[in-house]
Amino acid sequence: MKKKITLKHIAKELEVSISTVSKALKNSEEIGRDTKEKVQAFAKLYNYKPNNIAISLKNKRTKNIGVVIPDIVHHFFTTVFRGIEKYANKQGYNVIVCVSDESFDKEVINMEMLANGSIDGFIMSLSAETQQKQDFNHLKEVTEQGIPLVLFDRVSDEIECDKVVINDTEVAYQAVNKLIDEGRKKIALVTTEHYFNVSNHRADGYIRALTDAGRKLDDKLILKLPYKGIEDYMIEDFINTTDLDGILCVNELFAILCMRLAQKKGFRIPEDLSIIGFTNGILSRYCTPTLTTVAQHGEKMGEIAAQMLIDRVESEIDEQEETYRTEIIEATLIERESTK
Amino acid sequence: MKKKITLKHIAKELEVSISTVSKALKNSEEIGRDTKEKVQAFAKLYNYKPNNIAISLKNKRTKNIGVVIPDIVHHFFTTVFRGIEKYANKQGYNVIVCVSDESFDKEVINMEMLANGSIDGFIMSLSAETQQKQDFNHLKEVTEQGIPLVLFDRVSDEIECDKVVINDTEVAYQAVNKLIDEGRKKIALVTTEHYFNVSNHRADGYIRALTDAGRKLDDKLILKLPYKGIEDYMIEDFINTTDLDGILCVNELFAILCMRLAQKKGFRIPEDLSIIGFTNGILSRYCTPTLTTVAQHGEKMGEIAAQMLIDRVESEIDEQEETYRTEIIEATLIERESTK
DNA sequence: AGAGGTTACGCAAACGGTTTCGTGTTAATA
DNA sequence: TATTAACACGAAACCGTTTGCGTAACCTCT
Numbered sequence: 001m002k003k004k005i006t007l008k009h010i011a012k013e014l015e016v017s018i019s020t021v022s023k024a025l026k027n028s029e030e031i032g033r034d035t036k037e038k039v040q041a042f043a044k045l046y047n048y049k050p051n052n053i054a055i056s057l058k059n060k061r062t063k064n065i066g067v068v069i070p071d072i073v074h075h076f077f078t079t080v081f082r083g084i085e086k087y088a089n090k091q092g093y094n095v096i097v098c099v100s101d102e103s104f105d106k107e108v109i110n111m112e113m114l115a116n117g118s119i120d121g122f123i124m125s126l127s128a129e130t131q132q133k134q135d136f137n138h139l140k141e142v143t144e145q146g147i148p149l150v151l152f153d154r155v156s157d158e159i160e161c162d163k164v165v166i167n168d169t170e171v172a173y174q175a176v177n178k179l180i181d182e183g184r185k186k187i188a189l190v191t192t193e194h195y196f197n198v199s200n201h202r203a204d205g206y207i208r209a210l211t212d213a214g215r216k217l218d219d220k221l222i223l224k225l226p227y228k229g230i231e232d233y234m235i236e237d238f239i240n241t242t243d244l245d246g247i248l249c250v251n252e253l254f255a256i257l258c259m260r261l262a263q264k265k266g267f268r269i270p271e272d273l274s275i276i277g278f279t280n281g282i283l284s285r286y287c288t289p290t291l292t293t294v295a296q297h298g299e300k301m302g303e304i305a306a307q308m309l310i311d312r313v314e315s316e317i318d319e320q321e322e323t324y325r326t327e328i329i330e331a332t333l334i335e336r337e338s339t340k
Numbered sequence: 341m342k343k344k345i346t347l348k349h350i351a352k353e354l355e356v357s358i359s360t361v362s363k364a365l366k367n368s369e370e371i372g373r374d375t376k377e378k379v380q381a382f383a384k385l386y387n388y389k390p391n392n393i394a395i396s397l398k399n400k401r402t403k404n405i406g407v408v409i410p411d412i413v414h415h416f417f418t419t420v421f422r423g424i425e426k427y428a429n430k431q432g433y434n435v436i437v438c439v440s441d442e443s444f445d446k447e448v449i450n451m452e453m454l455a456n457g458s459i460d461g462f463i464m465s466l467s468a469e470t471q472q473k474q475d476f477n478h479l480k481e482v483t484e485q486g487i488p489l490v491l492f493d494r495v496s497d498e499i500e501c502d503k504v505v506i507n508d509t510e511v512a513y514q515a516v517n518k519l520i521d522e523g524r525k526k527i528a529l530v531t532t533e534h535y536f537n538v539s540n541h542r543a544d545g546y547i548r549a550l551t552d553a554g555r556k557l558d559d560k561l562i563l564k565l566p567y568k569g570i571e572d573y574m575i576e577d578f579i580n581t582t583d584l585d586g587i588l589c590v591n592e593l594f595a596i597l598c599m600r601l602a603q604k605k606g607f608r609i610p611e612d613l614s615i616i617g618f619t620n621g622i623l624s625r626y627c628t629p630t631l632t633t634v635a636q637h638g639e640k641m642g643e644i645a646a647q648m649l650i651d652r653v654e655s656e657i658d659e660q661e662e663t664y665r666t667e668i669i670e671a672t673l674i675e676r677e678s679t680k
Numbered sequence: 681a682g683a684g685g686t687t688a689c690g691c692a693a694a695c696g697g698t699t700t701c702g703t704g705t706t707a708a709t710a
Numbered sequence: 711t712a713t714t715a716a717c718a719c720g721a722a723a724c725c726g727t728t729t730g731c732g733t734a735a736c737c738t739c740t
Contacts, residue, residue, distance in 0.1 A: 001486045002484050003485065003486060004457075006695095016719075017720045018697085018720090019698080020718085020719055020720070023698090023719090026698090030717085030719075031719075032717075032718055035719080049452070049455075050697065051456060051695090051697065053396045053397045053402065054697040055696085055697060056725090057394055057397050057695090057696080057697080057726070058696085058698055058724075059725085062393065072421055072422055072425070073415065074418075078412050078413045078414075079413055082413055085438070085439050086439075089438070094436050094453060094454065095437055096404070096434050096435065097435055097436075097437050098429070098435075099422065099425050099426075110429075112389070113434060114434065115389075116390065116392045117344075117392040117393040118392045118393070118404075144342050145342060145343065146341045253626075256626045282623060283622060283623065286596050286597075286600070286623055287628070288600065288603070346726060347726065347727070357689070358690090358726085358727085358728095359689080359690065359691075360688085360689060360690070362728060362729085363689090363728090366728090368729095370689075371688065371689075372687075375688075375689080390727070391726050393725085393726080393727095394695090394725075394728090395726080395727060396695095397695045397696065397725090397726080398694075398729095399728090400695070681740100682739105684737100684738085684739090685737080686735100686736080686737075687735085687736080687737090688734095688735090689734090689735105690731105691732080692729100692732100693728100693729090693731105694727100694728085694729090695726105697725090698723100698725095699724090700721105700722090701723100702719105702720085703718105703719090703721095704719090705716105705718085706715105706717080706718100707716080707717095708714085708715075708716090709713080709714075709715090710712090
């Protein structure tokens with residue numbers, strides 16, 4: 001077993017001091033040609049690589065970024081993560097992922113674990129429970145310690161930090177307008193409980209589109225589903241008791257479920273019923289009929305979040321004039337077979 | 341901005357030595373009651389938390405584990421990751437994820453980045469390119485340095501380390517037998533290029549099942565698809581030119597594609613054609629008809645991999661008698677609508 | 681009162697680097 | 711020949727902890 005070699009080993013072997021070795025490896029002008037060559041050759045031979053931890057301690061910079069997301073078995077979050085990882089890696093950063101599992105407590109614990117020096121900054125999307133409780137103290141503590149934070153998708157106005165979101169309201173507005181243009185008269189919204197900020201924005205778009213078109217709003221056309229533990233009957237009841245010919249769903253799963261259950265009831269899609277979902281995931285592309293959906297461009301979102309974070313991390317501490325940005329990514333409607 | 345407080349700050353403020361503070365916080369018998377209380381109160385007040393990096397340097401243990409996987413936007417890998425993260429977190433470990441993107445070079449670079457002290461051990465699944473090249477030097481270097489390594493799913497016999505796999509051959513055998521029991525006469529196999537070990541094992545099961553049933557093997561019934569960049573025509577040609585009534589696909593996507601394109605050609609599923617896939621992902625559950633599939637129990641796989649790794653990491657270095665285990669997880673066939 | 685034992689704390693090394701500053705040697709200059 | 715600058719290198723501090731060991735002060739017992 002060849003244990004990792006350190007500066008000390010090289011120094012002893014070559015009978016020079018540790019500082020000489022360190023400088024020689026950095027090609028410092030201070031060190032003579034011969035010594036440099038000798039040291040560098042030796043280091044290469046033994047495949048010397050400086051210890052990241054030691055460097056982190058010295059520099060007070062870990063080159064790690066912490067990502068805390070509610071779920072990892074989830075198409076949207078993984079695409080965002082891919083973007084983060086891609087950009088971060090390019091900049092020489094590694095990514096530590098923690099999954100909050102939609103739990104407030106886990107989110108807090110994860111952040112505390114990471115905030116004690118393990119990472120240079122956070123990229124996060126709030127857990128369902130955090131959004132519900134509206135308790136953001138753990139985030140505020142972190143930012144007060146001077147640790148940069150970038151929030152994406154599930155954000156909150158109460159937290160002052162950089163953010164990346166999509167134009168939820170506008171794109172929902174567009175989606176509903178598409179349904180209106182198709183001639184749909186009874187357009188439903190299938191959404192989550194109120195505490196998800198994105199769902200609310202999408203609902204706003206839905207409402208605005210209908211009112212702008214001079215339609216009456218009808219509460220019976222809005223179905224709120226729990227985030228976890230959905231049962232078929234919840235949707236079936238809705239479909240059975242409601243007269244509708246178009247649905248906007250705030251996520252992909254809702255859309256797929258609606259489509260399946262509507263098909264089961266004999267609806268032809270898109271002839272009798274148009275369906276539009278959010279999240280351009282794998283389901284949307286491979287279900288039958290394929291699903292018209294809002295692409296959130298998660299990968300781009302991740303890249304931008306990572307860029308914002310790393311910029312913050314690397315900007316000299318003073319120049320952080322506490323002026324935070326919110327980057328808005330333009331989502332796009334991808335038309336497929338579930339609409340006309 | 342409240343910067344993180346250190347032992348040194350506490351020591352100065354309380355006019356004691358750093359070591360006294362350290363010991364007091366650990367409730368050492370060496371320190372007097374009064375001092376301990378004073379220090380602990382002060383530490384709590386200022387929310388002192390020891391710096392992870394400093395501790396890592398001291399202990400030569402980071403409490404981080406490195407996960408290198410080919411892809412993150414991929415159901416199976418994310419479920420495995422979830423298992424890893426779950427177990428690791430419970431044991432106080434954090435997880436650094438690097439995505440090799442099926443590239444050998446990225447795999448090597450990622451491992452090198454992490455191997456310089458950032459992590460205590462690796463959990464990996466080999467990239468496509470690595471399997472193709474059969475070049476495992478980066479893995480051997482890591483293990484020679486004494487860094488524990490656990491391979492899952494995409495493993496290789498050439499690497500000596502702990503492994504977690506599923507009983508691919510047996511479960512493929514079972515799956516094909518199910519098709520035989522259904523009375524299928526022309527059972528096809530849709531697989532990947534040869535260099536994926538799991539595909540080969542699954543192919544073995546396919547072949548064994550057919551030969552055990554006294555069937556003649558027919559090369560025409562085997563379709564090899566590229567791993568990326570699949571075009572519809574590749575499958576359509578196969579379906580058009582081959583007489584078949586049953587298909588075993590080595591992954592979920594292949595199964596979904598076969599199903600879609602067969603349906604398009606007028607096949608009724610499962611009446612005319614039975615399809616079984618691998619990976620019990622979201623597609624299998626929500627496509628129409630739902631897909632009979634082999635559940636690989638990724639989460640369990642991840643948990644076991646993490647457990648094996650952490651056991652290794654925490655066992656005293658000497659007792660590693662170089663006796664590696666390969667844990668085999670029993671995959672199970674989940675029957676749905678795509679088979680009778 | 682002196683020996684011996686506690687008690688309660690501090691010193692310093694160590695982990696593996698980086699970096700500032702000091703210094704001995706040599707060669708160039710006056 | 712004495713002065714000095716350039717060169718090449720080493721000592722030591724530092725990042726934040728942990729921990730073995732030394733020791734001053736006090737106590738107890740004879």
